[in-house]
Amino acid sequence: MSNTSYIFVAGASRGVGQEIAKFLTAQDIKVKALLRTEVAAKDLESLGIKPVLGDALKVDDVEKAILGDEPIQAVITTLGGLPTDGVKPDFIGNKNLIDAAVKAKVQRFILVTSIGCGDSVGALPPQALETLKPVLIEKEKAEQYLINSGLNYTIIRPGGLKSEPATGNGILTTNTQIVGSIHRADVAELVCRCLNSVNANNQVLSALDKNMIYPGLPEYVEFNLG
Structure with missing residues (x-):
């Protein structure tokens, strides 16, 4: 991890994104975060994070943030909307980030989505x-x-998210048939460990707490980040 470059985090105003930003700064890693409001910017600035005001849905804002003066080593995004939102940032916002990351030639792009995406669709209960x-x-x-x-990517699909403190029992697996819960702080730790893991290159992984996996599911193999 270079001391001169930044990890860029989108979605840092709350949830997993905020836990990721806190986890990185606690390790003296420089973090730049894209935030929509002055209030969120002030909150994160007090934690030692460099805020950039902007909206992920606007290409210009994203390019200004990622293609600025400071080199960006990796991008982590947890951008997401609610099922009730009109315009959801889940695709458009992340697409803008991916396009800017390609232009900036970042070394790694980590996208946090959800179990239920792609080939993990069968893991979710129908309701x-x-x-x-x-x-x-x-x-x-x-x-x-x-x-x-x-881009060199890692896609992390967490199960049901909880806000309690980290348990240290978070695991990653390539098994797309298992589902359960995990604390946001544990997802953050797994995501940050992927930053320096060659094994995580171009992988799609589910993130769960090994003690909160729903019963009666197939066996899984824990993914080794090395």
Whole structure:
């Protein structure tokens, strides 16, 4: 990890994105975050994060943030909307980030989506699938766009997210048939570990707490980040 370059985080105002930004700064890694509001910017600035005001749905804002003076080593995005949102950032916002990352020649792009995307669609109970479908469709489009971008990517699909402190029991697996829950802080730690993992290059991985996997599911093999 170079001391002169930044990790760029989109979605850092709340949830997993904020946990990622906090985790990185705690390790003295320089973080730049794209934020829509002054309030969010001030909150993160107090944690030592460099805020950039802008909207991921606007190409100019994203390019200004990623193609600025400071070199960006990697991009991590947790951008996502609610099923009720009119314009969801899950595809458009992430597409803008991917395009800018290609121009900036970043070394790694980590996209956090959700179990239920792509070939993990069968893991979700039908009711959950029905509720989340509008968002999952957009997230899946972002996954495909990233895979086809030529960037070195890692796609992380967490299970059901909880806000309690980290348990340290988060695991990654390539098994697309398992589902369960995981704490946001544990997802953040797994995502940050992927930054320096060659094994994670061009992988699509599910993230779960090994003690919160739903019973009666197939065996899984824990993915080794090395």
